[in-house]
Amino acid sequence: MTPSNNAAFLTAKATPLKIQSAPYTPPGENEIVVKNAAVAINPYDYIVQEAPGLVVSWAKMPIVLGTDIAGQVVEIGKGVKRFKVGDRVVAYSAAMTKKANRSCEGGFQEYTVVRTNLASIIPQSMPYESAAVLPLGLGTAAGALFQKDLLALPLPTTSPTPTGKAVLVWGGSTSLGCNAIQLARAAGCEVITTASPKNHAYLKELGAAEVFDYKSPTVVKDIISAFKTRDCAGALAIGRGSSKACIDIIAGCKGNKCVVQATLDFPDFPKGALAFPGFLVGMVGAIGSVYIQTKLKGVTAKFVNGGDLIATEVGKAIYEDYLPAALEQNAFIPSPKPHVVGHGLEHLQEAMNMSKKGVSATKLVVTL
DSSP states (O other): OOOOEEEEEEOSTTOOOEEEEEOOOOOOTTEEEEEEEEEEOOHHHHHHHHOHHHHOTTOOSSEEOOOEEEEEEEEEOTTOOSOOTTOEEEEEOOTTSTTTOOGGGOSSBSEEEEEGGGEEEOOTTSOHHHHTTSHHHHHHHHHHHHOTTTTOOOOOOSSOOOOSEEEEEEOTTSHHHHHHHHHHHHTTOEEEEEEOGGGHHHHHHTTOSEEEETTOTTHHHHHHHHTTTSEEEEEEEOSTTHHHHHHHHHHTSSBOOEEEESSOOOTTSOTTTTSSTTHHHHHHHHHTOSOOEEEETTEEEEEOOGGGGGSSHHHHIIIIIIHHHHHHTTOSOOOSEEEEEEESGGGHHHHHHHHHHOOSSEEEEEEO
16 A cells, blocks of 8 residues: 655745645665655755755756655665665655756655665664754765865775875864764864864864864964874865865965865855855756866865765765764764754744754754
8 A cells, every 4th residue: 555645845935835745656776765754954945945946946846855864764666785674764865956856855755765875774773863964964075075076085984094184174063064074084084173162072072183263363374283284185165254264274285275165155145054065055056067166376166066976976985885884883973963843744844944043063853
């Protein structure tokens, strides 16, 4: 018997999500269907809600938003070998990527079709709401750090070989930053990062070697000094003002003169709009490019598209080769910590409204 499904649809620009019945879509080849137990909210969701024509111009209403899900496998498609019915998984739901563009792959519903190269088994002891914070932040961080046309670090392992290099992550307390710190450490690199002082201890627990106050008037100079004894492997810029700061720092360091930008440095975006790991998923996707490249002060600046894992070798490297073992061994900690807004699809709009106001060192989650 085919399960009944409900989804929170965006039916028109700048309108609240509407909960209504949705088709249950069986999995295709190399796909699974996940019954969602928890979904996480990203600022990307409310940006799509307010400006779908700009961010996902290819999508036709009604659409189902949501990229971060965790739940149980209820059906497997042809060719699937890594998963079986009953497995507990975390997954990136790819509905909003141009390559997918199907509402059945959206996260804001009871049953989501997932591509197996974007899903990982999670330990029995891990709560679904903790796992759900991962996908978009993890995927965007992985793209920035490991794609061959970006920082091209060694792929992560649970027993990394030290490279003797250090990565700068500006905006370490964001979802993207928390994931980037851990992935860079799993690639054998040290991490120098920034955050407000209240989050310094937490980021060191995640593996950061040094944490600087991004509001300090001497922060650029101080980080350049920290790199004097280190070979720079490049930088990841997250948040308002991050790109200029990273370019200034990398220009003064030895090593890889590349800054990967996950956000746009426009000062008039709503608070929180620039401090999340998927803004360029939409913005770069709308332009139809994997990245945009510029050169300033001898530094190459590129934009990362978090949705690229759907079609690159990095997706498999993270979700199949690294994450299952890393989670089982507690070598990778789902970060930032979840804040459960409520239970049920009806709480998704509330969570999106909260996300729009901005959060720090936490991620909003709705359980189902």
